[in-house]
Amino acid sequence: MKDKKSPAPQSPDTQLLVDNVVVQDMPADFHFETHMHRTVELLICLSGSLVITIHGNHHQVSAGEYMVIFPDIPHRADVPCDAPCSILQTHFHSSSFSELVDRQFPMSELVFSFELSLEKRKFFHSKSSPQLVACLEGLRSELYIAQKNAQKMLQLYLTQLNILLSRDLSAHTSNAAIYExxxxxxxxxxxxxxxxxxxxxxxxxxxxxxxxxxxxxxxxxxxxxxxxxxxxxxxxxxxxxxxxxxxxxxxxxxxxxxxxxxxxxxxxxxxxxxxxxxxxxxxxxxxxx
Known part of the structure; x- marks a missing residue:
């Protein structure tokens, strides 16, 4: 998927944490063939809808929703023929979270990190929030605009992202005792x-x-x-x-x-x-x- 604006990150160190944060504008009937990522993919649907197919199952992500696709999961993307779609998307390395986990957080709170370590889940689909959108916008700003302490800010935003995704996973998991x-x-x-x-x-x-x-x-x-x-x-x-x-x-x-x-x-x-x-x-x- 081509990004309408994707400048190169300012510091090579940031590549260790986040590969990109971009807005993707896709026309109606857009198709992106089966592929996979070495990174975690998070996409927030801003308008329209996008159908993600994983192992033959179709999952529609509509405006106001997001999907996390875990590493090494083959998937394809299709935009329905009735309207274009716009998403806010990022790819970040799962190791970023393992390096950023603070010991003051019990595993019951950082369940997203735990799910990454299990390497069992394929994806997670939920409602988005202004906090999640703002977190990705903050990541995008630090990634592409040369600013003092950009790396530290990236780490802070990733910690926030970890907490936000962990909240959703915990709220939507019927057996939360697994994390405790x-x-x-x-x-x-x-x-x-x-x-x-x-x-x-x-x-x-x-x-x-x-x-x-x-x-x-x-x-x-x-x-x-x-x-x-x-x-x-x-x-x-x-x-x-x-x-x-x-x-x-x-x-x-x-x-x-x-x-x-x-x-x-x-x-x-x-x-x-x-x-x-x-x-x-x-x-x-x-x-x-």
């Missing part, structure tokens, strides 16, 4: 840090100080999957990260390095999670801004 259980949080954090090792349910449970049976119960209650399945999800996500940085790396070697017994097993679980085979997934255009 320290055993579950510690277990998912441990898995995300040690995914390349040979992990077992017993080892993870011992690390966080609970029985394997109780940990399994927590994962089923809050994540609708077992511990081993969650480990598989993390390994698939990390394999995408590695493949992106090493595009010529053979899929068979990638599967074995990430803890899968064979390419066949890797391909099977990858398709279950991403909706397409690894070969097809890595052939889809990755859009970077």
């Amino acid at each position: 259980n320290r055993y579950l949080v510690n277990a998912t954090t441990f898995i995300n840090e040690h995914y390349m090792e040979k992990l077992t349910v017993n080892e993870v449970a011992l690390t966080v100080g609970v029985s394997p049976r109780y940990l399994t119960k927590l994962f089923h209650e809050h994540l609708n999957m077992g511990v081993s399945t969650y480990i598989t999800y993390v390994r698939i996500s990390k394999s995408i990260d590695f493949k992106y940085l090493n595009s010529q790396y053979p899929l068979t070697d990638l599967a074995l390095d990430m803890g899968f017994g064979s390419l066949q097993h890797f391909s099977k679980v990858f398709k279950e999670k991403m909706g397409v085979s690894p070969k097809r997934y890595f052939s889809i255009q990755t859009v970077e801004y």
